[in-house]
Amino acid sequence: MSLFRTTTPTQPLGGIARANLALVLRGAKRSSLGEQVYDYRAGQFLIVTVDLPLTSQITEASPRHPFVALGMPLQPEIVSALMLESDGTARRIASEREQPGLAVSDADDDLLGAIERLLRLADRPLDYRLLAPGVKREIHWRLLSGPQGGLVRQFGLPDSRLSLVGKAVGWLRANLDAPLRADDLAARLGLSVSSLNRYFRAITGMSPLQYQKALRLQQARLELLAAPGDIARVGHAVGYQSLSQFSREYRRMFGAPPSEDAARLQTAELGAE
Structure with missing residues (x-):
């Protein structure tokens, strides 16, 4: 608590x-x-x-x-x-x-x-x-x-749709930087790809691929808050092979490129203190 x-x-x-x-x-x-x-x-x-x-x-x-x-x-x-x-x-x-x-x-x-x-x-x-x-x-x-x-x-x-999605989420979190193959993930849960996508979207509001992207970008944002100048390393650590793709998707989600967003967050933190 x-x-x-x-x-x-x-x-x-x-x-x-x-x-x-x-x-x-x-x-x-x-x-x-x-x-x-x-x-x-x-x-x-x-x-x-x-x-x-x-x-x-x-x-x-x-x-x-x-x-x-x-x-x-x-x-x-x-x-x-x-x-x-x-x-x-x-x-x-x-x-x-x-x-x-x-x-x-x-x-x-x-x-x-x-x-x-x-x-x-x-x-x-x-x-x-x-x-x-x-x-x-x-x-x-x-x-x-x-x-x-x-x-x-x-x-x-333990066998509800919610629990099955929870197991899928656990795998995605444990393999943050790994490529997502929907058929492999569905097979792990004993589901068809269509069932996995339907359950996942109903419970999380997004597809497994969208969830993985959100997960990666949220984690990257937290890491950049501590190390704002290390954009390439952070992007690679969360599974992006292309720095330009990482910056593009980061900006789409948070409204600013990684370096600018990290600086803005640090300024906001200092102001709160």
């Missing part, structure tokens, strides 16, 4: 969001997946059930009213256990309608109460060690039985 606080809005910055519950306690935030935009504010949460290349920014924050948010990783094994132990209504698996692997919802009093109890345990190590697992289990249950229960159920099923 993590807490984040800032007194100033931030520039859009990309990264790979893991399976996670992100609850805004104060202020507002915006996350984008491709062309799809998710705005959420105090009392709302973003739930992510598969690794996704999101671009996020804090949109409302000030010294008087800082942005505050909580993040907690989701655990598929807890969801699976709850599904097995619950009654017939909660065990019922929703039809695998094709839906994105993330969603925004209002947090109800039951979910907020469980999160508050978990936060109160943080200052008491022994209590936390003994009691936190039960409270985390309750948080997963509130999500499973809440408005995004269908998405959470798919997260807990």
Whole structure:
């Protein structure tokens, strides 16, 4: 579990969001997946059930009213256990309608109460060690039985479409600089190429090839923030053999060539400090 606080809005910055519950306690935030935009504010949460290349920014924050948010990783094994132990209504698996692997919802009093109890345990190590697992289990249950229960159920099923896409994403992340052959990736999952593309696009909003490109460029942007002058090395490290192609696709995604974008981000960071 993590807490984040800032007194100033931030520039859009990309990264790979893991399976996670992100609850805004104060202020507002915006996350984008491709062309799809998710705005959420105090009392709302973003739930992510598969690794996704999101671009996020804090949109409302000030010294008087800082942005505050909580993040907690989701655990598929807890969801699976709850599904097995619950009654017939909660065990019922929703039809695998094709839906994105993330969603925004209002947090109800039951979910907020469980999160508050978990936060109160943080200052008491022994209590936390003994009691936190039960409270985390309750948080997963509130999500499973809440408005995004269908998405959470798919997260807990090892053979669901969501889980298959998650395995494909895991391979892409582990082989960031490797060429993508859709037929090989589909064969790894026991799928046809058409099924792989359909599931992948429904859950991530993009094809496997588009996802790989977004993944590479997001990683390159993070590395260039630390080493803005090493463009050729960074491009090669994320799988680009052509520097001109890397610069062209980078500019298309972020609106500026790599060197200019890295300098802009560094200036923004210094200004925030």
